[in-house]
Amino acid sequence: MSGVLTERRKDGVVVLTLNDPKRRNPMSDRALLDPLVAALREVETDPEARVLLITGAGPCFSAGGNLKDMQAESGMFAGRGEQIAEAYRATVQQIPLILSRIDIPTIAAVNGPAYGAGCDLSLMCDMRLASTTARFGEVFVDLGLVSGDGGGWFLVRHLGYQRAAEISFRARPVAAEEALELGLVLSLHAPEDLMAATLAMASEMAAKPAPAQRMTKRLLRMAERTHLQDYLAAVAAMQALAHGTDEHADRVATALKPREG
DSSP states (O other): OOOEEEEOTTTSSSEEEEEEETTOTTTOOOOHHHHHHHHHHHHHHHHHEEEEEESSSOOOBBSOOOOOOHTTTTTGGGHHHHHHHHHHHHHTTEEEEEEEESOEEEEEOOSSSSETTHHHHHHHEEEEEETTTTTEOGGGGGTOOOOTTTTHHHHHHHHHHHHHHHHHHTTOOHHHHHHHHHTTTSSEEGGGGGGOOOOOOOHHHHHHHHHHHHHHHHHHHTTTTTOHHHHHHHHHHHHHHHHHHEEEEEHHHHHHSSOOO
């Protein structure tokens, strides 16, 4: 069975499920990485997709890299240094690049432990909802490694440098309750309620006008790296486009209808 399950819902929500629960959804196995990258590329170019939701099968979101493969120097950990670097570039590093380009809201439903690259995958999403059983682990230094998929880039932006440094240098797992306190997740849910809560949020977002959602996400990304003058120029251009959409006209007409009662 595929390492990733894809569900396209009628409301435009696309659900990707990491599907190797017996091995805790390892983020270093080509059997999972290749279909995940392919699925993300499909979502990126799908005009019908409105919200992307990523979760894991079984009790674990993802345990990150496969330690047995690391020890055996097999799979993406095989070969000389330059071969390993190329394996990272060709596989797991494609994920942040694609997710950084996807113009629809992305949500991680973190259904359990998210360690290493699994933690990083959740950080690459716009939002995270978590099970009370979730744990977030930037544990690379404990293994004598660094985050090979760029997780530190995202962690600093979510938590600021000092807290990201403390968590990374200590390789300290963050339990669900602390993740909520730190703002790393939006909300916590009982394991049996997580997907329903996440799908409800995703469906609410999917019901909004798609052109405005996509432009809003582009502008949110630009806000991190663009001077105000350039940002305002982009806002003006996108707003002019938004005024010409059918979705805008329909929503204004609906808002102006006399309220019943």
